[in-house]
Amino acid sequence: MKTNEFKNWNQVKINRFREALVSWYLSNKRILPWRENSDPYRIWVSEVMLQQTRVDTVLPYFERFMTKFKTMQDFAYAKEADILKIWEGLGYYSRVRNLQIAMRQVIEDFDGVTPSSKAELLSLKGVGPYTAGAILSIAYKQAEPAIDGNVMRVISRIFEIDEDIMKPKTRKTFETILYELIDPDAASEFNQGLMEIGALVCTPKKPMCLLCPLQEFCASHRDGRELDFPVKIKKTKSKTLELVSVIVEQDGKYLVEQRASTGLLAGLWQFPTVEAKPDENIELIKLKFMREYGVGLKFARENLAHVKHIFSHLVWEVDVKQADVEEGAPIGQTQFVTRQELAELAFSVPYQKMWQAYVNQKGGSNK
DSSP states (O other), X not given: OOXXXXXXXXXXXXXXXXXXXXXXXXXXXXXXXXXXXXXXXXXXXXXXXXXXXXXXXXXXHHHHHHHHOOSHHHHXXXXXXXXXXXXXXXXXXXXXXXXXXXXXXXXXXXXXXXXXXXXXXXXXXXOOHHHXXXXXXXXXXXXXXXXXXXXXXXXXXXXXXXXXXXXXXXXXXXXXXXXXXXXTTSHXXXXXXXXXXXXXXXXXXXXXXXXOTTXXXXXXXXXXXXXXXXXXXXXXXXXXXXXXXXXEEETTEEEEEEOOSSSTTTTOEEOOEEEOOTTSOHHHHHHHHHHHHSEEEEEEEEEEEEEEEEXXXXXXXXXXXXXXXXXXXXXXXXXXEEHHHHHTSOBOHHHHHXXXXXXXXXXXXXX
């Protein structure tokens, strides 16, 4: 920090900051299902779901998850197909796979009790400093920071931290400050209060400073520089992949394939897809599908939809078509399934959009 703002704080100011934050949180916190109690299982699941995902999006997923997997044991030994289906649409599917592995570790190595030590939590698959901090502070009331994007935004504005938040070493700056700031008598409320202010008040583009309980402590507000923080160096441009995907129907069944067990969208299902330019010759596209899937296609609708989907490192531009089988039979991981069977398979968001476009074109329901 060029300004060394935190070095100017004394214990009296720290105590006032804690009081302002915790008091605001207790009066303004949202009613959320994972806040009903301090069960480590519920908190752990919610925190993993909330990584890179908005609260409004997570709410129905969390409710469905807890209805299906009421206990850690229910989830830890569930079939992968079931956990992928319940996670369908949330993205970042490695999260739920790692979560299942970690909870098996808890059952087998810790007698089914979520560890209350940072070192033991960090030994679990997929558990990093943020998740460990959230569990320790919210479930076990320990004075351990939980540093997510919302927290970094709030703290970087308060202390005018000019370090790039995308760099791992910057986390040490936030940790140093927060270990001093966190309220040892209200660690859960302190951490959740920072997250809540970041989500509701200290927002990325339009911070509502006049409503913020931390306004008097905020250096960037004092200097009129709120939008200068956090500092985030732009990443290199994402790669764009142009694809053609086809919904193939034959005798009331649909052609689908399961993706490889590793890599992007591992283990999820999709409609037959090949790389192809938008203006590529249709006969060449047919040949690609024949080589890849063993079926010759007769296109019934060449412009069913266009789907754009942005991953963290990649952009898909997908032209969606509809076709019937003209010759051949499926090969590899490709198979025909009924509409009911299709509904039980887990598809990623772009393929859900393709299916919805097909359903809309047919004028039917998505059942």
